[in-house]
Amino acid sequence: MEIQTPYLLFLGDAPDALAAKVAMGIKQWHPEYCVGQYRMDTCQADCQLPDLDIAAAKAAGAKTLVIGVANRGGIISPAWIDVLKQALHAGLDLAAGLHNRLNAIDELVDLAKSLGRQMFDVRFPTQTFSVASGKRRKGKRVLPVGTDCSVGKMYTALAITEVLHQRGLKATFRATGQTGILVSGAGVSVDSVVSDFISGAVEELAPANDADHWDVIEGQGSLFHPSFAGVTTGLIHGAQADALVLCHEPTRTHMRGTPEFALPDLKTCMALNLTMAHLTNPAAKFVGISINTSQLAESDAYTLMATLEKEHNLPVVDPFRQGVERIVDQMLAL
Amino acid sequence: MEIQTPYLLFLGDAPDALAAKVAMGIKQWHPEYCVGQYRMDTCQADCQLPDLDIAAAKAAGAKTLVIGVANRGGIISPAWIDVLKQALHAGLDLAAGLHNRLNAIDELVDLAKSLGRQMFDVRFPTQTFSVASGKRRKGKRVLPVGTDCSVGKMYTALAITEVLHQRGLKATFRATGQTGILVSGAGVSVDSVVSDFISGAVEELAPANDADHWDVIEGQGSLFHPSFAGVTTGLIHGAQADALVLCHEPTRTHMRGTPEFALPDLKTCMALNLTMAHLTNPAAKFVGISINTSQLAESDAYTLMATLEKEHNLPVVDPFRQGVERIVDQMLAL
Numbered sequence: 001m002e003i004q005t006p007y008l009l010f011l012g013d014a015p016d017a018l019a020a021k022v023a024m025g026i027k028q029w030h031p032e033y034c035v036g037q038y039r040m041d042t043c044q045a046d047c048q049l050p051d052l053d054i055a056a057a058k059a060a061g062a063k064t065l066v067i068g069v070a071n072r073g074g075i076i077s078p079a080w081i082d083v084l085k086q087a088l089h090a091g092l093d094l095a096a097g098l099h100n101r102l103n104a105i106d107e108l109v110d111l112a113k114s115l116g117r118q119m120f121d122v123r124f125p126t127q128t129f130s131v132a133s134g135k136r137r138k139g140k141r142v143l144p145v146g147t148d149c150s151v152g153k154m155y156t157a158l159a160i161t162e163v164l165h166q167r168g169l170k171a172t173f174r175a176t177g178q179t180g181i182l183v184s185g186a187g188v189s190v191d192s193v194v195s196d197f198i199s200g201a202v203e204e205l206a207p208a209n210d211a212d213h214w215d216v217i218e219g220q221g222s223l224f225h226p227s228f229a230g231v232t233t234g235l236i237h238g239a240q241a242d243a244l245v246l247c248h249e250p251t252r253t254h255m256r257g258t259p260e261f262a263l264p265d266l267k268t269c270m271a272l273n274l275t276m277a278h279l280t281n282p283a284a285k286f287v288g289i290s291i292n293t294s295q296l297a298e299s300d301a302y303t304l305m306a307t308l309e310k311e312h313n314l315p316v317v318d319p320f321r322q323g324v325e326r327i328v329d330q331m332l333a334l
Numbered sequence: 335m336e337i338q339t340p341y342l343l344f345l346g347d348a349p350d351a352l353a354a355k356v357a358m359g360i361k362q363w364h365p366e367y368c369v370g371q372y373r374m375d376t377c378q379a380d381c382q383l384p385d386l387d388i389a390a391a392k393a394a395g396a397k398t399l400v401i402g403v404a405n406r407g408g409i410i411s412p413a414w415i416d417v418l419k420q421a422l423h424a425g426l427d428l429a430a431g432l433h434n435r436l437n438a439i440d441e442l443v444d445l446a447k448s449l450g451r452q453m454f455d456v457r458f459p460t461q462t463f464s465v466a467s468g469k470r471r472k473g474k475r476v477l478p479v480g481t482d483c484s485v486g487k488m489y490t491a492l493a494i495t496e497v498l499h500q501r502g503l504k505a506t507f508r509a510t511g512q513t514g515i516l517v518s519g520a521g522v523s524v525d526s527v528v529s530d531f532i533s534g535a536v537e538e539l540a541p542a543n544d545a546d547h548w549d550v551i552e553g554q555g556s557l558f559h560p561s562f563a564g565v566t567t568g569l570i571h572g573a574q575a576d577a578l579v580l581c582h583e584p585t586r587t588h589m590r591g592t593p594e595f596a597l598p599d600l601k602t603c604m605a606l607n608l609t610m611a612h613l614t615n616p617a618a619k620f621v622g623i624s625i626n627t628s629q630l631a632e633s634d635a636y637t638l639m640a641t642l643e644k645e646h647n648l649p650v651v652d653p654f655r656q657g658v659e660r661i662v663d664q665m666l667a668l
């Protein structure tokens with residue numbers, strides 16, 4: 001799945017900035033993909049991009065309108081359809097990562113077909129994949145893994161990719177979830193792949209590459225999450241990562257969505273991730289710990305990170321506060 | 335998915351007994367489901383059931399024609415279509431577990447629809463599942479796990495179910511693969527479930543039950559298989575098994591389909607399975623080891639099992655040679 005850039009970011013009728021989180025992510029990580037934003041009258045979010053109507057976006061070179069907003073329920077809103085149709089008429093493709101599909105809305109399907117436009121529902125893979133071979137492949141790979149879901153794995157992966165690029169090194173971010181796909185324009189939503197093919201999909205997503213090329217694979221879920229550990233296991237095996245980064249949110253009181261389940265301690269979590277990773281890459285090592293300290297005061301955050309650094313003898317950073325330079329140093333020293 | 339019994343077993347043009355393995359399994363485990371077999375002129379397999387044509391099968395009470403044969407390629411053969419249409423006309427449903435779908439063959443779909451018949455493609459779940467909650471549920475559950483794929487997990491589960499029934503205990507076999515579904519008439523092919531829902535599908539397949547009821551859940555894959563461990567992980571977490579049985583084939587030289595991967599030793603394999611199982615059931619324990627010794631001479635088989643029994647301090651049996659009584663004793667002693 002390769003979505004044409006640049007994008008017009010559709011913020012629709014977002015009731016607040018959080019609702020436009022996907023658009024914000026695209027703007028943050030790939031400002032060069034974004035020619036402007038489209039906001040309806042009631043929109044309360046702002047990506048600080050030029051406000052463009054469809055014709056102006058087309059004139060500015062936009063190839064795809066990306067739905068960067070999630071309303072309550074996470075579905076494509078009937079209130080958006082007119083704008084989406086205008087975009088198709090103007091020659092733009094559409095992309096969305098919501099729970100229902102652009103390709104399930106008849107009037108959009110018919111119009112896109114008659115105009116020769118593409119509509120990408122990035123949550124739903126359209127490819128078929130092979131069963132994983134487990135065969136070792138060339139190139140280097142790094143994979144963030146988590147104590148829990150939503151602890152900063154995508155952010156960490158994107159930050160690592162950026163640092164590698166800044167240093168002039170060969171690196172590709174490999175998205176495995178809908179937000180990552182919309183941020184980067186390509187990828188596979190692995191939690192939507194049929195379970196026989198999880199590892200195979202990741203082998204295909206991050207294929208053999210130059211010996212000095214890094215694939216930075218977005219992590220998913222957690223081996224300690226009772227709902228999603230199957231996805232995480234398949235992803236780890238398919239990734240054959242050389243380097244693992246542990247991601248953690250220190251104020252989380254239980255596994256996301258499952259109040260009966262406590263978070264693992266970091267040592268236990270790293271040990272099990274290594275056990276699983278070693279099956280397909282016996283040389284896999286942790287190269288750092290990435291802590292999302294957004295819920296902590298600055299001084300508490302730095303105290304915590306210093307303690308963890310001593311305890312685990314690895315670089316410990318908050319990618320948002322400090323960047324991931326030190327983790328990348330450790331990766332490159334492998 | 336609940337397939338109506340009794341069955342007419344369709345052996346088609348099976349070139350040898352192995353090709354009719356699914357039919358043989360149904361006959362072995364549920365002879366009471368089988369009113370007869372249908373063999374085409376060139377059929378070389380025999381389930382030792384009355385040979386019935388469609389009209390005779392209907393008269394004998396058959397509700398479903400089950401395709402119990404897999405030709406090379408595992409697809410529904412054009413040579414079978416006439417018989418399948420006769421069966422629909424006679425009022426039988428159809429069931430198959432092959433790579434292509436009965437429901438993708440237009441002439442069968444149209445005919446089944448016009449006659450109000452059902453066609454079950456058991457490899458492809460038609461339900462949607464919820465994400466697993468991980469919430470502990472009542473009832474007892476036992477799960478065979480393997481050093482590899484195809485080492486006897488289904489056979490072991492069916493044998494355990496049979497012994498529990500013989501002892502007058504409440505037990506249900508829960509099929510998780512296409513052969514198990516055709517053998518038992520119900521289940522979910524978990525390796526075909528979208529990966530986000532593996533554990534959720536198993537929670538639904540083996541729901542809360544009476545405190546003294548055993549769900550005997552068919553295992554899939556292996557935590558040590560680089561292609562399928564994601565499925566196995568999700569299955570273990572969803573199962574919340576109280577009892578685990580390790581299944582092993584001692585002559586296997588490498589993991590099935592992946593020559594680069596050695597089999598784990600039994601201790602390592604049991605330890606990782608326990609680690610994973612303890613996430614959703616901290617009390618999970620191994621209650622036995624089930625060895626498929628079909629490739630060994632009898633004396634070698636018994637010597638091996640005696641050695642393993644001493645080493646692991648658990649009942650070690652070949653379910654085919656000795657039955658699983660001793661494993662069931664250990665389960666019930668938990």
